[in-house]
Amino acid sequence: MFQASKYEGTRKQRVSLLLQQLTALIEDEPNAVANxxxxxxxxxxxxxxxxxxxxxxxxxxxxxxxxxxxxxxxACVRIPLGKGVCGTSAARRETMLVPDVHEFPGHIACDAASESEIVVPLMKDGVLLGVLDIDSPRKNRFSREDQQDLERFVEVLAEHWR
Known part of the structure; x- marks a missing residue:
């Protein structure tokens, strides 16, 4: 569905640019929904x-x-804590990297095309604010490097949360 714009350079350079763009978008805006x-x-x-x-x-x-x-x-509107990948990530307060969603017990299928998923908790001062959820139509789409990059992305969001 989505086609990424080409970010050039090494992975580290691409992620650095992504985080700079995120910071520029959210640093002066107090509204969480807009951010x-x-x-x-x-x-x-x-x-x-x-x-x-x-x-x-x-x-x-x-x-x-x-x-x-x-x-x-x-998408699904409400997900109980402990249910599906998002609810499990929220309940455990840890990132869930799922190479094949069909192998995840209790997976909630909002989009039948989804094959893999990563969910990263959004936390501020020990309080769970929510989760970042990303689905892919390809199995094994997300790597440990993706996990680290997305966890850093969520940290930047939390740093600017008001």
Missing amino acids: LANASALLAQYLDEINWVGFYLMDPDKDELVLGPFQGLP
């Missing part, structure tokens, strides 16, 4: 071979995740 919308659009431009990228935000009153800004097809 998450720009962050999901930026990742949709940066990443290739993905079919969905966005955020689920923590609803502490209901102990579940609620759909936030995203790029892709319409």
Whole structure:
């Protein structure tokens, strides 16, 4: 669905540019929804071979995740903690890198085209704010390097969260 613009240079240079762009987009904007919308659009431009990228935000009153800004097809609106890849990542407060979503017990299929997924918790001062969720129509799309890069991306978001 998405075709990444060509970021040139080494992986380190490309990621550095991505993080600079993210910071420029969000550093002076206090609205979290606007920042998450720009962050999901930026990742949709940066990443290739993905079919969905966005955020689920923590609803502490209901102990579940609620759909936030995203790029892709319409998605599941609410995900209980501990359910699916997003809910599991949120409950464990750890990144979930899933090479084949069909092998993940209890996977929630919002888009039948998804084959692999990565979910990164968005935390600030020990509080779970939500998760970054990225799906791909290709198995084994996400690497450990992708995980590290996306965890850094989420850290930048958290640093600017107000």
